[in-house]
Each structure stands twice: as C-alpha cells, then as structure tokens.
Amino acid sequence: MITVGNQVSDMADVFPGWSCERPTSRTAIWIGQLQPHKTIYTVRVEYTEPLLPEGRSALYVQPLVEILNPKLKRRFGNAEGSLPHVYVAHPRTNRSGPFLCLFDDKKSQWTSEDLISNTTIPWTSNWLSCYESWLATGTWFGTGKHIQTESSGRNAISALMEHYNATTSHAALTRYAPPTT
C-alpha cells in the first residue's frame, strides 16, 4: 500500500501547481485544475489512507473526486440519467458530491497500491472529456457501465438508499451485506 505521505510527495512532484491540505495525518486533499479541452475545471481530490487491515472495498477507500468549478451540469430527460457515472454521496464523507466514478473495482482497476497521479488524475481528465461530449450529444462515448441496480426485489430502505446514491447501493460502496428481510 502506498502511504498518504508518498501520495503527497508524488502529487507534488507530478502536479506542482496543485495545492495540498492535510486535515489529518491519514488524509490529504488536493485542489488543482484540469483542462481536457477549452474549459478549465477546478478539481478536488480527497484521499484517506485506510487503516490496516480495514477490509474495505476499493470503492470505499477510493480517492473522492469532485468538480468544484464550473459546477457539473445535468441533462434532464436523458436515457442515461441526468448525470451519468457519478455517485451522489459517499459513506466516507458528509460532502454532498457528486463524486466521479472512475474505475471498475471488480476488475481491480484501482487499489491502494496505485499512485493517484497516474490513475485518478488522468482518468478524471478523461471523464471530463467524456462529460463534455455527453453534454453536447446526450451520449456517453467513453468506456463505462453502470453498476447493476440492486434495488429490484429488495426492501424499500435499500431501494431508497440506492436511489439516493444514484442507483448504486450503499452496500456496493461499503461492501457490507444489507440485512436480509
């Protein structure tokens, strides 16, 4: 596992223009700018080094990526939802999101063994590029699939939680089994 300290050093090396705040010894928050095309986005990345052995899924420990400015726009009435490939909330934070969904944890595309600088950040820029095309056309042209809905046949609270989390269940993020009914 790469320590948060090493992530901070690496990010400072690769993205010297990004600010870095350390609210706790295990957490780092970077804020910087990405410009895949013409629009310049201010991006916030928050990462908390997991305690070993925490047993959390990659979806739980992942760096949380938010776009601070300009605010992400929605396309209402779109077949893929008003904003695809995001989480509206994440159990690790009280921030309201949305947070970008950047990898498939089932394929281990990101683990805590990875540097943020050559995974999360370029993937964010690619996500923003796809987002701009989606805004223009209503089609998500990048790679992507939606996490399979887990609400069908489940209790109302799970369904509500999934709806709140933008069709992704709380269980998928925390990998805690929901109570069976």
Place this chain on the structure above:
Amino acid sequence: MNITTNFEEFARQLDIDPVEAAVMDVARALQITQTMNKQAESHYRGLATHVDRPGSPFEDLVDEIYASGSFAIHAATRSRLKRDQHDVDAVLELNCPADSNPEWVIGELYKAIRGERGSKYFDFLIEKNSRCVTVTYPDGVTVDLMPVVRLIGQPERVAVLFHHKRETGDSYHKVVNPKGFAEYFNQHVETSKTFQDRFDARRYLVDGETYVELANRTASNSTRVTLEKADTQPMPVHVPLDQKSARVVALQLIKRFRDKRYRKHDDHRGKRKPPSIIIAAIALDAGPVNDNLVDEVIAVARYMRRLIRKAEEKLRPLEVRNPAHYPDIFTDRWPEARSEQQLWSSDLRTLVEQLETLKRVGFDPAVVQSVLTDLFGEKAGDIALGAYHQAQTTNLEHGTLGMTPSGKLTPAKPTSGLAAPTIGAGVASSGLIMPARANTNMGGTIPDDNCW
C-alpha cells in the same frame, strides 16, 4: 508498415490534430462500402441486361453501360449517414440514331425498364427525368440511367445525350463525354501516401481494422457462403481513390455539405444544386493537394469561390467545361442565373469560415458537435465525438495515451515499467503523465427527480 503488429510505431505516426481527425471520421462515415459499390454495379448491369432483353423497345440495342458521375471518380457518398443508401449515375450506350427524338428515347427507356406486369422492375418506383430515368430499389438505392449514343468520328467515348423537359417543352441533344472525364479525373487527381497512411491509421484506431483488412473480411464473408474456407484465396485489394487522395475525400465532404444545405435550408428549397461534376472539375484545378483534409476542403472551396467571383466581375454565370472534351459544357444547366452561383458562393464562405473556426478553437466537444452537424448534417457531430473517444480508449488500452500536466489527453509514445509505484513513475520522458492502465467509468446515474 503493419500497424496491426506495430502499434508503437503507428501511435508515433498518428500525430493527427484532433480537428483533422474529426473531419476524417465524418468523411469515413460518408463513404460507401465495397459491398455497396458492388451492389451498385450489380444494379446498373442488371438494368442494362433488362433493357437489352428480347421484347424490350431497346432489344439488342444496348452497347455498353458504365458508371458515371461520382461513382466513376470514386467520390460517391451515402445519401444518409446512418443508412446504406446511395445514388448511382450510369450511362447506357444505345445503338440507335444519334438524332433520335429526345422525348422518344427517354420515354422508350422508361417503358423498357418498367416492362410488362410481372417483370422485375414493374413495381419499382421509376421516374422519367429530363436526361435520365431514375429507378429506386426497395432498399432506397437509386440508379440514374442516362441514355446516350456514341458519335462516330469523334474522340473516344464522345456521345450525344437526349434532353427533354415536358414542363418547359425543351428538347435538344448535347454532346458529352462522361467516360472521358472520369478517366481524365482519375489519371490527374493527386494521391498522397502520407494522407493515405494517416487516413488508414485513423480508421484502424477507431474501427479496429485497416482498409485492406476490412476489404478482405468483407470479401471473405461473402465468399464463405458458397465456398469452403480452405478454397478461398485472398485477392489483392484495390485501394480506391477515396482512401488515398485528400482531394477526393474533400470532394465527398463538399458534396455532403451541398446536399445538406439544399435539403435543409429554406432559402435553398426548390433550387437546383451545383452538380457534382462541376465541383469535381474545378477541384482538379485547385492547386497542389494538401495532406491535411481540412486544409484541402478549404482550398477547394476557396478556389471555387474565386472562380465564381471572377464570373461575377464579368456579370456572367460561371462556365466550366469538360477537360477531356472541350465542347462539353458542364455548366449548361447550373447556374441558370447569377443568383444561383451567388447562393453557392455564400454557402462556400460559410463552409470555409466554419472550418477555420474549428481550426482556431481546436477540439472542443461542444464546438465540434455544433459545427460538424451544421455543416454535414444528421449525426456528423455525434460520429466525430464517438470516434474521438473510441480512439482515446484504444490509445489508453495500448498505453499510448498521455496527459499533459494541464489535463490535455494526447497520443503518446508508450512507456514501459509503469508497474512499480515509485514517485513520479507515471511521467514519461516527454513530460506526459502516462496512465497506469485503462479504466472503466462506473457508478450510477442521477435520476431526473434527484434533488442534488
């Protein structure tokens, strides 16, 4: 270079500006496939046999049939981006007196094609036009069959066509040489290995196969129906002009632009559009060919505007002649009035200005979407953006996509040894940040009624 086995070299070569690549992607979507080409040939040859059949008004009087217009110069395009529809122009050489009455020739050809009840084309949509008969196939493909009679004692392939317009009573003969023009064009239009390689590399990056691979696969699929695989031998693939000449591809784009303007813009409705053959003849004289497709479209459009401006200065309509047969005036029906050439000149100015805007702004999805859709219609913008992201994904998967520190994603030379997660490990010697691996955008969607 075999780009399927040497992706690294290919990626280095593919330093194509994203705007240029987007226009290439639209052009590729316009082009007709080899299968469509063969189908078109089969259509017009079938029509010739039908017209020549026993009992037909032209029984045993068909000397030859050959493609003309855009088909003959490899600049044919789909009539709809999302469908396999296309229009074919064919010349039908008849063995009848050259001074035959035009109304009679067109009328008899119509009868010959329609045939008696129960014959093949009887229920097809068949229309008499002033110089040809148009047959619309059930799949939407149309064939314009123009009857001509070869003139003896004239240069090779010079013939007379028959013009009859019922509405105005116009009826006359005109000396033409469409075959001569096609041969002249094909011999004189410049090709470029640089353009061909880049156009094909772009195809490979987006579609996953080169033109030759596509042609072999298509041929193999059609052959497999009748032959065992072991019996089939790959035939050498003839690469057509629209894969190796930026000028021919530019012509295809200009034709698409013209069709969109005359179909969708109210101020063009009901007006005759500038014929493809005039645009093609002018394109031949538009100076040295660029390897860059966007520059090529701009150059041809500017040259055509310049010719129109010169004609306007003399208060005359544009005149363009067949370079293979000087008496054959291509501009005999367009422009009928100077207002028609003024309208087209204004269209060409829009084309040039919009493409220059694209070049100046650079690749921005919103601008690409609006400009390409405005110029080329239907889903041109979607096609370009879809291809852009497909290419980015292919590069990402092959480790040939890098990112500048500012966030711009660009094709890059692949690096090795990114597995070890040491500080700064993802930065290539070029200064580009190389993603460790490809990713998949997961997650959910925000429903419309979510109050976030």
